[in-house]
Amino acid sequence: MTRLIVGPFNRVEGDLEVRLDIADGRVARAEVTAPMYRGFENLLTGRAPHDALVIVPRICGICSVSQSVAAARALADAAGITPPPNGVLATDLMLACENLADHLTHFYLFFMPDFTRPVYAGRPWFDAAQQRFAAGQGSHARAAIAARQRWFELIGTLGGKWPHTHSIQPGGSSRAVDAAERLRLLAKVREFRAFLEATTFGAQLEEVATLDSEAALDAWWAADPQRGDLRLFLTVSADLGLPGLGAGPGRYLSYGAFHAPDGSPAVPAGLWDATLGRLLPLDLAGITEDPSHAWLADGGQVARHPSQGLTVPDADKPGAYSWNKAPRLAGQVVETGAIARQLASGQPLLRAAVARWGGTVHTRVLARLIELARVVPWMEQWLLALQPREPFCGPDALPEQAAGVGLAEAARGALGHWLRVERGRIASYQIVAPTSWNFSPRDAAGRPGALEAALVGAPVQPGEATPVAVQHIVRSFDPCMVCTVH
Amino acid sequence: MAAPRLNVLWLQSGGCGGCSMSLLCADTADFPGLLQANGLDLLWHPTLSLASGHEFIQLLDDCLAGRQRLDILCVEGALLRGPNGSGRFHILAGTGRPMTDWVQRLAGVATHVVAVGSCAAWGGISAITDHEGANPTEACGLQYDDDRPGGLLGAGFIARGGLPVVNIAGCPTHPGWVLDSLMMLAAGLLTRDELDPLNRPRFYADQLVHHGCTRNEYYEFKASAVKSSDLGCMMEHMGCKGTQAHADCNTRLWNGEGSCTRGGYACVSCTEPGFQDPGHPFHLTPKLAGIPIGLPTDMPKAWFVALASLSKSATPKRVKLNAVADHLVQTPAIKKTRLK
Helix, strand or coil: CEEEEECCCCCCECCCEEEEEEECCEEEEEEEECCECCCHHHHHCCCCHHHHHHHHHHHCCCCHHHHHHHHHHHHHHHHCCCCCHHHHHHHHHHHHHHHHHHHHHHHHHHHHHHHHCHHHCCCCCHHHHHHHHCCCCCHHHHHHHHHHHHHCHHHHHHHCCCCCCCCEECCEECCCCCHHHHHHHHHHHHHHHHHHHHHHCCCCHHHHHCCCCHHHHHHHHHHCCCCCHHHHHHHHHHHHCHHHCCCCCCEEEEEEEEECCCCCEEEEEEEEECCCCEEECCCHHHEEEECCCECECCCCCCCECHHHCCCCECCCCCCCCECCCEEEECCECCEECHHHHHHHCCCHHHHHHHHHHCCCHHHHHHHHHHHHHHHHHHHHHHHHHCCCCCCCECCCCCCCCEEEEEEEEECCEEEEEEEEEECCEEEEEEEECHHHHHCCCCCCCCCCCHHHHHHCCCECCCCCCCCHHHHHHHHHCCCEHHHHCC | CCCCCEEEEEEECECCCHHHHHHCCCCCCCHHHHHHHCCEEEEECCCCCCCCCHHHHHHHHHHHHCCCCCCEEEEECEEECCCCCCCCCEEECCCCEEHHHHHHHHHHHCCEEEEECHHHHHCHHHHCCCCCCCCCCCEECCCEECCEECCCCCCCCCCCCCCCCEEECCCCCCHHHHHHHHHHHHCCCCCHHHECCCCCEHHHHCCECCCCCCCHHHHHCCCECCCCCCCCECCCCCCCCCCCCECCCCCCCECCCECCCCCCCCCCCCCCCCCCCCCCCCCCCCEECCEECCCCCCCCHHHHHHHHHHHHHCCCHHHHHHHCCCCCCCCCCCCCCCCC
16 A cells, blocks of 8 residues: 655646555545635624625635625525526526636646646547647647637626626626627627537537437447547547546535526426436535534534534644535535536436446536536527616615525536624625535545545556546546635 | 747635636637747646646746746735644645745745735735634735735845736736736836836726726716616715726726626725725725715815715716616717717
């Protein structure tokens, strides 16, 4: 048994360290360390409740809008208000813009460059991967940065800037859109669609979004294997066995995302249980956070619901190895992200692929790309549904004493804010971020978090100091460590 | 003779990474090409580089040992000195050493040191004073602790190239502020004279957010917004500090056609030290006897009060009505004669 300390990982958001015990050329045990503490929950305490709208987006520079949406929803819940339809649509548009930009950034800048490493120089797809994805050089990576820049102009108009807009309010959006602007935004969405169809998919979005089985995906790939980056990913994935690499816990958490025309969630909330093949109802009361392996005091109670949560640093705590608490749902480890949303919303290809392979490097990446293809057409519909001259923001008056919960689906998965207001000030603010779930440390019972378990069995080649298979697994979750250590 | 090229090493610590994410929104058809064409080589950047783990740590060691020249050290995020001055709130992964220690040593070998964002410049949002009056992570900037010179590197720090830390303050930074600063360094044009008294590049910090604000007509007549999404001026009630905040946000727009005020919300003066603790709710203007405490920069108070009361009484009905609506409810009159 040898021990490897791996880090820092770049091409993830924030700092990350992984400690690996290696036996017989495979990872036998993993510990995931979030090596930075930020303490936002305590910084929010005592502030005016609306200050959260300025402070929480700054938890994260990549999922900033998601943090804003969760905060606005927590305040709206506490105030007992619902935004007008335009406010709901504008918020969904900004959230979708950020989520899809993050998927694009993840695929082109964070995940694919690892396949240009010299270790893969002999593979038949290597030259194509290098030409398209070489870090800072690849032709498609460069084109993706340019497409992303244009894409974020959507939030430039709807929210003033990205990251860290303050236009997302409990009452809706502070930026009304007029009729001509609505068409201009639609033109931008169509421009992004054109990039995806030409470069990422080499196919119409609707064709990709409706792939309904692995056989259909295989046939689609075989029709033109060189065309589009999804097909190149499928080539690489099959060659390297990514479908079998980095299996998660088999339970997938979605808080529900976006709104259908009737107001119901476009992606349902729930827990997809892969063993049962069923979406179970989401029981928010069953969420706990456990700091037993974090450098955080437990205040005499190990597992707490976030509404009763506590964040008290204890840098010398014995047995601790991360600044991240261990979130659990009904005591169980879950995984969250695009894969959970695709399963919850019944996308047949993802349900079939996960039934066969589980949540793995392959299915996580596939889920993001399918989500890109599915959500862009939704955004076109939302823009057409905006009603210029109708209100975008309703009033919000917050009582002196109140409590609220704000749930959102960030690109990386389920994000929750639990707020309590006393005497007109924030008395408690607890945040459970997507990567808090995915990169959780062990809990009091010693159960490893989703990544910790997913790394077990990963191959380590002789002489590897930063094993490439470990990098694939880590990055397949698209971790956001700055959110994790909020 | 070919112009010298400068390399850039970019580190992140106590922040959100948003300045890097914003940088990638630079208005260019080819981001790597832009750097390349303007004399800048990325030695390493967290988002854009392949090197991970041991490869990256080797690079840092090479810089410190002089095997690798280091021209520009960019730091994003606050420096976390806690707990108790130990720096253990951020141990750089894979190294067992506090990030504060790495930054101090690397700053000593870099030709230029650049603070990207208000966290790295002053401490920023990470340095919020909590309800017990503390800055729990002991967050500070590279050369400032809020508005007090000092910070991690100390008030007297001068990088090898002769400049103090260049503070590209903002939360986040506009991609243009960062790129213009780096390109000026590469061109040898960012001299001491080009920095303001807080060591911010003057090309953006000599401007005010108010300049170019689309709400200027409402400002002139003190026709004020009273609730979120109103079109009126946000200075009187909604906490806007655009008439005092140093930045060119309304002349150098964000993500196409955006800015905070164009997005319908107040400027919180994110380029200024201490913006995180304004002493009042961000969205409400603090007032004394009904008059905003924070008056426009360089404006005598008596004149402001006199002009405000005069202009309020002269406000056209159109401006008054539109100020409290989220779209134009009354359009400008069309005159029947040629405009004079």
